[in-house]
């Protein structure tokens with residue numbers, strides 16, 4: 681297995697931020713992952729998939745980081761729209777492979793730069809209004825928990841808006857899952873992809889590194905204020921001036937700046953007695 685020393689974590693996050701990992705492990709199979717975890721259960725403390733929903737402290741050295749990009753790229757067609765998809769498979773690749781087999785439904789995730797494992801962990805999907813999630817297609821999820829491989833049926837996965845039971849487990853790795861998709865023509869699937877990409881052009885700000893939506897629960901007017909007033913640090917982290925609930929790292933952003941900006945929004949919500957909850961995961 682590949683093990684890198686003193687590896688800069690900023691390379692692995694879409695926000696381009698993070699200190700170094702003293703050791704970064706890249707298991708290449710489930711067996712390698714199992715034996716790594718068996719010998720060193722602490723390895724599960726810092727786990728990274730696609731790195732598209734993470735803010736990592738840039739002033740810290742992390743002893744050990746586990747990268748899940750290589751360990752399970754399996755994709756198998758079980759027939760009648762049922763597929764097994766490994767946790768290391770990129771969402772775009774999974775969607776295209778399902779479409780190629782004449783099925784679909786998950787095209788709304790084509791814009792999400794994550795892996796199947798991260799998407800199952802976050803219950804990735806569209807916003808609340810349209811309400812489409814990866815969990816709509818989940819039959820079961822395989823996990824490695826307390827050193828044992830287990831299969832959870834969908835009703836045991838605690839899926840809700842950007843929530844899953846896996847977020848409450850310590851020491852748990854999602855290995856992959858069984859999905860069930862409806863039949864879909866290639867044209868319909870491509871239209872789903874194009875529609876999603878068109879929508880994202882209008883609703884996302886890709887001018888600088890980012891991690892997607894900042895808060896999964898927030899007040900629209902408060903987030904509008906932070907966007908309108910372009911609150912942030914010059915050449916550093918800032919709320920996007922054109923998309924609300926969106927943070928950018930303008931080249932020289934620091935972890936301290938990102939945390940300050942998150943805190944400002946949280947304080948404003950508290951002041952107006954509104955609810956807010958961070959969607960992005962933070963490694964302090």
Ligand SMILES: Cc1cc2nc3c(=O)[nH]c(=O)nc-3n(C[C@H](O)[C@H](O)[C@H](O)COP(=O)(O)OP(=O)(O)OC[C@H]3O[C@@H](n4cnc5c(N)ncnc54)[C@H](O)[C@@H]3O)c2cc1C
Nearest residue numbers: 727729730731732733794795797798799804805854891892
């Ligand atoms: C441009 C952009 C657009 C986005 N659009 C959307 C969107 O439309 N909808 C949406 O829901 N999200 C969106 N996101 C956020 C993000 O892409 C999703 O949350 C994605 O599912 C995260 O997957 P990942 O593999 O990158 O996870 P990571 O960022 O690597 O990890 C996220 C969390 O999951 C844990 N994790 C990752 N893999 C595993 C695993 N196999 N087992 C156990 N834990 C694991 C990590 O420890 C971490 O806590 C967007 C992000 C960006 C940058």
